[in-house]
Amino acid sequence: ITKPLQIAEQDPDAEHFTYNSWHMIGYERKLSDRGLCKFIPMVFRNLPDYYRRFLTVNVAVMGVTPMDEHGYFNMSMSNSHARAVFDVADIIILEVNEKLPFVHGLENTIHISEVDMVIEGEHEGLTEFPSIVAGPVEEQIAESIVDRMTNGACIQLGVGGMPDAIGKLIAESELKDLGIHTELLVNAYLDMHKAGKITNLNKHDIMRGKSVFSIAHGTKELFDWVSDNPSMCCAPINYVNDLSVIGEIDNFVSINSCIAVDLFGQISAESAGTRHISGTGGQLDFLTAGFKNPRAQSFIALPSTYTDKKGNLHSNIKPTFTGGDIITDPRSQAYTMVTEYGIENLAGASVWERAEKLINLAHPDFREELIESAKKVNVWRQSNKR
Structure with missing residues (x-):
């Protein structure tokens, strides 16, 4: 996350939303300093098991590529624990982003029959991360x-x-x-x-x-x-x-x-x-x-x-x-x-x-x-x- 997260910014006293992070980066560190983001310790490998065994997911929202001719959406370039989240979620909402590339992989698709809602709209270009100049x-x-x-x-x-x-x-x-x-x-x-x-x-x-x-x-x-x-x-x-x-x-x-x-x-x-x-x-x-x-x-x-x-x-x-x-x-x-x-x-x-x-x-x-x-x-x- 590199841009301001509105569920945190619009709730500065954290009365309605509790925001947790598995791995903090720049913006989340700033939220943490303000008391608006809490870290959950874990070894990354265990994250799918955390969802399947210990966590309750009422609503899962995730960005995906457009649906293909067989009814499948692709997780694109981020597939660390998506399938585990979908396996336990009560409601699955997909946000289709035409800018996301289709990427080959393992357990990186979801069929339309599993989905409760689809969000469509226009998107900006994907956030890029340039190489860091080494000293x-x-x-x-x-x-x-x-x-x-x-x-x-x-x-x-x-x-x-x-x-x-x-x-x-x-x-x-x-x-x-x-x-x-x-x-x-x-x-x-x-x-x-x-x-x-x-x-x-x-x-x-x-x-x-x-x-x-x-x-x-x-x-x-x-x-x-x-x-x-x-x-x-x-x-x-x-x-x-x-x-x-x-x-x-x-x-x-x-x-x-x-x-x-x-x-x-x-x-x-x-x-x-x-x-x-x-x-x-x-x-x-x-x-x-x-x-x-x-x-x-x-x-x-x-x-x-x-x-x-x-x-x-x-x-x-x-x-x-x-x-x-x-x-x-x-x-x-x-x-x-x-x-x-x-x-x-x-x-x-x-x-x-x-x-x-x-x-x-x-x-x-x-x-x-x-x-x-x-x-x-x-x-x-x-x-x-x-």
């Missing part, structure tokens, strides 16, 4: 990750400047025969496709030849790419993020980002203190996928620092989380961390070894301070005392 730090991190990728890799990317930088680097690289299996199809994949890098031929029994995703998010050029393209598969999130599915994909590479990490290897990717920024999404699933196949890799990337509104520099590698930060990935699942200062594998590392590895990834201005903090919480030892 030098993101480009450094992207280079470190791409250097570790090999031909035939099947790639999952998160959202932001980092994946866009990675997509451009891959497009210019010698890598080939790459695949797509991701919850979010972003502009970075289009860059790879245009460079002839995407074939999906190394996926063997898991949707060989098809790019698998649940949501497409990007420019009109990306929308045109997915439109009526039989090499695309827009599938429910409980399939896309299913570890038993991902684990069967050889040479799977997962690349996500986070907000901060502490010296124990706990990763926060969804809040700044108690202020919610996004959501858990599928990050924990894709991080875990790095352990499911001998050739799989999972990277969590972050710039080593951030600058606050007053111009002060802060480390994104924290001694510990003390401000109510939400832990997205537990330390027990920590794998490969990346900053502009390098790559470190935390898997199998003791608490003091991972503290040392993470301090190596920190900005030099903060390393001594982090060492002192590590001593205070008893996770600092010299390497030669192993």
